[in-house]
Amino acid sequence: MFQVRIHGRGGQGVVSGAEMLAHAAFAEGRFAQAFPSFGSERMGAPVMSFCRIDDREIRLREPVMAPDALIIQDPTLLHQVDLFQGLTADGYVLINSSRSLDELGLGELVRRLRPERLRAVPATELAREHVGRPLPNAALLGGFAALTRQVQLDSVIAAIRARFPEKVAATNVAAASAAFAAVATAEERAYA
Amino acid sequence: MLKQMEGSQAVAAAIALARPQVICAYPITPQTHIVEALGRQVKAGELPGCEFINVESEFAALSVAIGASATGARAYTATSSQGLLFMAEAVFNAAGLELPIVMTIGNRAIGAPINIWNDHSDSMAMRDAGWIQLFAETNQEALDLHIQAFRIAEELSCPVMVCMDGFILTHAFERVDLPTQEDVDAFLPRFEPRQVLDPADPMTIGAMVGPEAYTEVRYLAHRRQLRALEVIPAVAAEFAERFGRHSGGLLRGYRAEDAETLVVALGSINGTVQEVVDEMRAAGVAIGAVSLCAFRPFPQAALRAALEPARRVVVLEKCLAAGAGGIVTDDVRRAMAGARVMVTTVIAGLGGRAITRASLRRVFDKACAGTLERLTFLDLDAAVVEQELEREKATRRTGPTAGAVLRRTGTPGSHIG
Numbered sequence: 001m002f003q004v005r006i007h008g009r010g011g012q013g014v015v016s017g018a019e020m021l022a023h024a025a026f027a028e029g030r031f032a033q034a035f036p037s038f039g040s041e042r043m044g045a046p047v048m049s050f051c052r053i054d055d056r057e058i059r060l061r062e063p064v065m066a067p068d069a070l071i072i073q074d075p076t077l078l079h080q081v082d083l084f085q086g087l088t089a090d091g092y093v094l095i096n097s098s099r100s101l102d103e104l105g106l107g108e109l110v111r112r113l114r115p116e117r118l119r120a121v122p123a124t125e126l127a128r129e130h131v132g133r134p135l136p137n138a139a140l141l142g143g144f145a146a147l148t149r150q151v152q153l154d155s156v157i158a159a160i161r162a163r164f165p166e167k168v169a170a171t172n173v174a175a176a177s178a179a180f181a182a183v184a185t186a187e188e189r190a191y192a
Numbered sequence: 193m194l195k196q197m198e199g200s201q202a203v204a205a206a207i208a209l210a211r212p213q214v215i216c217a218y219p220i221t222p223q224t225h226i227v228e229a230l231g232r233q234v235k236a237g238e239l240p241g242c243e244f245i246n247v248e249s250e251f252a253a254l255s256v257a258i259g260a261s262a263t264g265a266r267a268y269t270a271t272s273s274q275g276l277l278f279m280a281e282a283v284f285n286a287a288g289l290e291l292p293i294v295m296t297i298g299n300r301a302i303g304a305p306i307n308i309w310n311d312h313s314d315s316m317a318m319r320d321a322g323w324i325q326l327f328a329e330t331n332q333e334a335l336d337l338h339i340q341a342f343r344i345a346e347e348l349s350c351p352v353m354v355c356m357d358g359f360i361l362t363h364a365f366e367r368v369d370l371p372t373q374e375d376v377d378a379f380l381p382r383f384e385p386r387q388v389l390d391p392a393d394p395m396t397i398g399a400m401v402g403p404e405a406y407t408e409v410r411y412l413a414h415r416r417q418l419r420a421l422e423v424i425p426a427v428a429a430e431f432a433e434r435f436g437r438h439s440g441g442l443l444r445g446y447r448a449e450d451a452e453t454l455v456v457a458l459g460s461i462n463g464t465v466q467e468v469v470d471e472m473r474a475a476g477v478a479i480g481a482v483s484l485c486a487f488r489p490f491p492q493a494a495l496r497a498a499l500e501p502a503r504r505v506v507v508l509e510k511c512l513a514a515g516a517g518g519i520v521t522d523d524v525r526r527a528m529a530g531a532r533v534m535v536t537t538v539i540a541g542l543g544g545r546a547i548t549r550a551s552l553r554r555v556f557d558k559a560c561a562g563t564l565e566r567l568t569f570l571d572l573d574a575a576v577v578e579q580e581l582e583r584e585k586a587t588r589r590t591g592p593t594a595g596a597v598l599r600r601t602g603t604p605g606s607h608i609g
């Protein structure tokens with residue numbers, strides 16, 4: 001089972017991000033479960049959502065306590081919430097930021113984890129460019145696909161198309177594809 | 193057809209497949225997505241012959257359902273928490289009038305203190321109202337139970353609550369198998385009411401009954417519930433035959449046959465319990481679980497048969513009778529009267545407190561060792577409780593408990609687990 005925790009702020013699409021990720025896994029014939037952290041749905045408040053992906057039916061209902069991957073939609077949460085709680089030693093971290101991990105003050109984290117599994121991707125900028133609104137969640141899923149290889153980009157695209165009307169879907173697909181390309185390139189560099 | 197969807201959307205789809213004629217509801221978290229989806233479908237003309245009636249309160253919602261059902265319409269509503277309490281008088285009336293209404297409960301805690309998260313306090317407050325109460329373990333089962341619920345309700349002329357854990361199921365996005373309209377039509381025939389308010393053939397329902405007949409009427413209601421103990425599994429068996437999967441019924445055992453310790457629980461927590469059972473089985477511990485789907489009527493004989501081989505029973509419940517203990521436990525103890533089985537209670541998940549594998553493992557280990565206390569509150573923060581008790585001793589004007597505890601534990605929803 002692969003477990004993902006998404007941190008963001010109310011209004012950024014934290015819940016729909018987890019749902020689209022689950023949909024992407026479902027599109028590949030896998031079992032997936034997405035659910036929100038329940039409750040504080042106020043605009044701007046810290047919110048969480050969870051996604052589990054497995055090859056068999058998922059029965060577990062506890063929150064994701066020990067994530068295999070973290071998606072951080074808003075880097076300003078770094079100093080407000082214990083985002084990395086329970087993160088496994090070989091876990092993945094994808095942060096929405098145009099700044100480097102060192103600039104974000106995460107040098108320590110980089111040393112503790114596997115550096116090739118940590119990425120910052122400018123998802124908000126990509127969303128502004130392609131979608132015209134600062135909604136980073138679709139772009140982050142593209143980046144997630146490149147970073148973790150848990151789902152294919154095509155499945156993420158299918159999930160985005162299932163979620164939004166055609167026109168909005170197309171712009172989000174563009175953002176997700178751009179983020180995928182950005183992270184995939186960076187990943188290749190790390191392995192080179 | 194396999195679909196990845198939110199639990200609320202799956203339930204709305206099930207209701208649509210059941211061809212309801214009147215839907216009336218008042219939105220309340222976490223039930224809202226269900227009735228929003230149905231409202232949209234009715235407005236879009238996707239439910240021919242169905243009227244969605246907007247009402248001003250939950251009391252009106254169920255009262256309209258009562259009126260609609262009394263004219264022979266298949267009626268549906270849904271609510272949660274304070275909404276269910278607000279309709280309480282109508283809840284008893286619907287059962288007393290023998291009207292086969294189906295109502296979803298998106299289970300949620302009751303205030304005060306206000307809390308929008310999941311536990312079973314709401315439907316438990318109405319457990320003796322005369323409705324059948326069925327608990328869903330997964331979103332697939334929630335979907336399936338709604339289709340079964342109309343069959344059960346209409347066969348017995350008794351209302352049915354389908355209880356599903358608020359947020360944990362209503363807002364979980366997972367795989368469900370959506371049946372076809374043809375299969376549902378074949379399984380759920382047209383509603384043939386026992387009583388119909390019809391101007392062409394006038395009659396009165398809701399007679400005043402005095403002491404000379406009230407006991408008999410109540411006894412017959414009890415008998416009807418006992419008959420449900422046969423109808424519920426029969427409908428589930430027929431459902432399994434047609435749809436190829438097991439949903440509903442009175443209860444289900446999980447690795448229960450040779451278990452020395454059995455965990456009894458209602459609803460979605462059974463999934464996590466089964467994970468812990470597997471973990472402990474792998475370590476050689478003879479533990480199993482029983483998921484109670486039917487809570488009203490209470491399946492005394494079936495539960496006794498399932499639990500009797502075990503030495504210890506842990507009732508894991510998301511509700512509390514303050515001053516008494518576990519609510520489900522009382523029914524379990526009644527079913528086990530005279531049996532050589534030790535029954536303990538674990539109160540868990542109140543107001544949405546996450547129930548983790550680690551915490552369950554701790555109490556189950558204790559239970560298997562025979563050292564679990566009669567009544568345990570899972571993950572109770574004893575330090576916070578002690579501090580508050582000390583504070584109460586020290587001053588007279590302490591103010592509200594809720595605020596004082598909150599100042600020690602942080603803002604709502606601020607913890608991951």
